[in-house]
Amino acid sequence: MSSRLTGLDPNTTEKLQVNSYAPGEHFHLHHDAYYTGMPTELTDVEEGGRTVFPALGLSVKPRKGSALLWFNLRSDGRPDLRTLHGGCPVIRGFKWIANKWFNIKSQMFRRPCRLQYDEDDD
Ligand SMILES: O=C(O)CCC(=O)C(=O)O
Ligand SMILES: [Fe+2]
Known part of the structure; x- marks a missing residue:
């Protein structure tokens, strides 16, 4: 399913990773080393728990x-x-997410390295 949505090669993905956050729990700002992740929300959260991109x-x-x-x-x-x-910290309720990680290996045919340099990429 996730390869249909992303258009990516499903052969170099990690096993589905499920995470939960109780009130007060959060995930520090970070960069992920996988090519792409697709966190899917399994629950509504009463308050808090937003994913932020500062x-x-x-x-x-x-x-x-x-x-x-x-x-x-x-x-x-x-x-x-x-x-x-x-x-962000969950304030009320619980947050459950399922993450599907795609590695960059084998994606060169689906998303080839472009020849044109794009300044927006920096
Ligand atoms: O819980 C979130 O909103 C972000 C999760 C995340 O960035 C991760 O699992 O790498
Ligand atoms: Fe992340």
């Missing part, structure tokens, strides 16, 4: 059944530093 000015409220997809690495394999993100 460099992009984005904050996303967890909603049951929704998935977030972004590319941590550029097509040349270097990290895209704009993807710094974290999970």
